[in-house]
Amino acid sequence: MENHKKPVTLKTLAVELGLTPATISKALRDSSDISEKTRLLVKKTAKRLGYQPNLLARSLIRRRSNILGVLVPDLGHSFFAEVSRGMYERARQLGYETIIMVHDENARIERRNLRFLSALNVDGILIASVPGAENVELISNIYDRGIPFVCFDRVIESLNFSAITIDDEKAASEIMDHIIRANRGDIVFIGPTTDLFVAKGRFEGYKNALNRAGIKFRQEFVLQCKSNADAEQVMKKFIKTGRKFDAVLCVSGLIAYGVGCATLKAGLSIPDQVMLAEFGDNNIVHRLGVPFMTVDQMPYEMGQKALEMIVDIIDTGKQPQPPQHVFIETRILTHHFNSKSAIPTATFESQSIFNA
Structure with missing residues (x-):
């Protein structure tokens, strides 16, 4: 049976260098109360041992994951593929990464996608939702827990979310x-x-x-x-x-x-x-x-503007009142x-x- 190495953690680095995990964490974050010599040593050791930060644990501490969820109906449709490209390219420019999930116009799959993104504690969700009201209550509950939504291409008519569509x-x-x-x-x-x-x-x-x-x-x-x-x-x-x-x-x-x-x-x-x-x-x-x-429908521009809209909501900590409905150029x-x-x-x- 093939042996698998255990993941390298802050504790692993601490044992290797004879330091506390707290010191290791501060050194990796370039904290000013850690000497430059120690910071360089910790970073060099982390690189040698292949240390990767635990993004989920970090997001729980910082209450910010810098990850955005995107729900689309079908990436086989060039419109949605291009909207998604606009989103992930703009997200990277603004310091975010995206998780793109496909619901295939199926409410059950959309529900599973929503629960997955919520469990990951994403900072926001961009959604072209499945028609109908089957998942409206779940979406509303996720929003109430502090994860903002922006609709694109189509709105959720029973929920007062900001949206970007064409007319x-x-x-x-x-x-x-x-x-x-x-x-x-x-x-x-x-x-x-x-x-x-x-x-x-x-x-x-x-x-x-x-x-x-x-x-x-x-x-x-x-x-x-x-x-x-x-x-x-x-x-x-x-x-x-x-x-x-x-x-x-x-x-x-x-x-x-x-x-x-x-x-x-x-x-x-x-x-x-x-x-x-x-x-x-x-x-x-x-x-x-x-x-x-x-x-x-200018899908690339729609994706970029939707991304900018949700980042603005995340940065301000609140939905604009009244919510915005922006119509994209066609x-x-x-x-x-x-x-x-x-x-x-x-x-x-x-x-x-x-x-x-």
Whole structure:
């Protein structure tokens, strides 16, 4: 059986050098009441023996871990991957590290993630929460124990936390205006419309744009689905009804991919016969090899600003009153596809900046 060395502790160093653990601790922290000679000796010995500080024990003493928890729905979605990158890069600049956990839109997994982060005594939690109220009580209890939250991409409507999102309703209305100006009037909306915070705003923006343009809202043009696999099947079924349509607004990039697959398999041309529009600028949509329009939600900037927001709350020791809801800048892009080079390019269409 292989022998494993015991971890090197403050006590190990103290025995090695004939000093007290308290002296060792002070020397490692460059305390002024320890001589420079002793400090150098302790650090040299610690390095030689491979000493690593116990971060959990230190955090209990200092009541600060310099660790932030991040809860995201899916890192396979390029939007959330880029939000997370913005967070961890900004965190390092501000002296923090992040623990990124994925809940897969599953309340049970989210609950386990929340309990794990709470047990680690993280300094704060950034969350894009699972839809519904199943974990609201747990989140509220963790907050009451002194761990602040900031919501990103979506808010927890029953809890008054600071948040950073886009203005989903206004962004949806804007991209719909672009579609309508392209002489498209038979526009399908596909995705959830009630449970997911972002989807509700996008659905309202869709309806508002139709109303402004004098285009009749048709319930049969609203297709419910939650995933790209669902989207492909739902879209396939809709196409088989024979209803005339010339554009589809998709709640997300993953859904847009499923819609695009069904549309192309049905022998319809994108964008000549059907315009495709989506939120999130998800990389998966490029696999279709067709032009499409997107609301770029500026995920990297969203991640950075959310991180800065929670660090401000940690530093001040209190939530701003009233809590902040910051709307991040968005822009509309048209992605083109060069069949010869197979390299997608984007054309900047418009930009909106919202603040609250």
